[in-house]
Amino acid sequence: MLAISEFDLIKDYFNKSGLIPTTEQSARIPLGIGDDCAVIDLPPERLLAVSMDTLVADVHFPAKADSGLIAQRALAVNLSDLAAMGAEPLAFTLALSLPKVEEAWLQGFSLGLEQMIQKYRCPLIGGDITKGPLSITIQVHGLLERGKILRRDSARPGELVYVSGELGAAGLAVSLLGNGMSLDKPDTKELHSAYYQPVPRVILGQSIAGIASAAIDISDGLMADLGHIAEQSGVGIVLNAKAIPISKAVKNFMGAMGDKSKGLNLALTAGDEYELALTVAEDQQEELQQKAAEINVPLTLIGRVVKGSRVKCLDSDGREIDIKNSGYRHFS
């Protein structure tokens, strides 16, 4: 059998036009794949945001899933972290562990990456391919404007809490996959894309940088991630249960299962959502809504920042709702 080296794999599947920096991008990336390091030339007035996420087969995605979808999901969850800082995507690196070399798998994976790279203008600049259990680690790099960084530690009492999009579909998908169900039926199409092709809120993040006071992507679940803002900002947060935007697919499915709250718990606690939760001062509210409308991203007012330290969700009678779990726990 022919031995295939890492260098051949890189040349055949990753160091090719469509994945690597364009001529225009190469001013910022003077050196990409092929040397000991890649080189980034940062514009002097900008800061660099970096974030790294790993997706392990059968932990973060089914090992048998389509490799193009795995690639898209892997890049999307990382781009979501750039979005949550208000950063503009610049480039990414990829560490890929593969049990063996399968041409069709690699073709699909590289095509999935290419679609994301073209869409988000975020080329591949380097990484590593190793033999090992299937696992994908990506580090994204983005550009930040000084003074316009969406941090977690800057929410203040009296501010309003917003969330983008509708919640619960990815969480429901995870739950169905976990029970051995397929997502390939027509009526689970929305769940399938919510899980495999989450849309990172990259444009929203950049639009609200300098307007929102704090932001986070809710990949660990809305309550858990608002908990991070609360903890790091030293505040409490009160949510209005009625206002939580629950995905229609989730309402339908949970309704059919006899869930009276029709997915509220799922929307509050399920991980794998890549919407942004953010806080904003009242006098910035109008500008925030205008920006969101301009880029056509739904943004819902769901609560308020208060003095205190906890995140609570209240029903229409002002009673605290008992939450069944508090987000994804990584080593439970």
Next chain:
Amino acid sequence: MLAISEFDLIKDYFNKSGLIPTTEQSARIPLGIGDDCAVIDLPPERLLAVSMDTLVADVHFPAKADSGLIAQRALAVNLSDLAAMGAEPLAFTLALSLPKVEEAWLQGFSLGLEQMIQKYRCPLIGGDITKGPLSITIQVHGLLERGKILRRDSARPGELVYVSGELGAAGLAVSLLGNGMSLDKPDTKELHSAYYQPVPRVILGQSIAGIASAAIDISDGLMADLGHIAEQSGVGIVLNAKAIPISKAVKNFMGAMGDKSKGLNLALTAGDEYELALTVAEDQQEELQQKAAEINVPLTLIGRVVKGSRVKCLDSDGREIDIKNSGYRHFS
């Protein structure tokens, strides 16, 4: 059983003094662990070098090895890539996959990292901890001076070829480990450190940036990595077998095994070495040697860049030596 979240692990083992940026370093790292992204503030006259390497258990290290040594090796092999570009270490990110949470393992790992961080002044600024087969991906970030970048594609015919240190010890260690032998005996001490605690040539790289014409770290083996310089520079390279610096431990061991060339093949082809190979114009030779002497790093003249495309090693009669393999092949 108590569920331990990723956040607890980060707080207990990784987001603590000794690992994260010092007050002095925080000017360049305005935001480290704890938000969606870390933030790097690059000095305007510098470029950023980035490199990413993965170490998979039982592929790149024995799964049962001491976790402090695993940590040291993981960071060293990445720092070596910065060295090979002439970059000054700035900070690193870490993606750690763990099958389960073991306190003693994590204590050792975090201590191993701390020792490297202190020595190379390269703090931890972020990353990811996931449940999965044991695997460590690190991305290092370093600072480059414009015009002083050690690339692979800039060697020219007529230049001289040098290598730092002595070769073969890590390769022999890999070979013994692969045959189920232990490296914990007194007479394998040198092999043990060559494998687990390779010394990245960080100071050498920075010293010769602007003097050497091309450089590479020889983690895939001397011949294979010089092959990358040859290919990317469009040149040939001729090595002098007699001049190759072979480690004493390797000479002794191979001599005892009846190897007449006493480890030459190992020194030419074994991977896992983290010395630097470099090319230099003749009129820069003196300055190069002076720099190496100043920082007390042995540097040996081993060959010459020629017109052509191949890397050859010649014996004292000028005959080409037949090489048994050409370095580590990642998917053989």
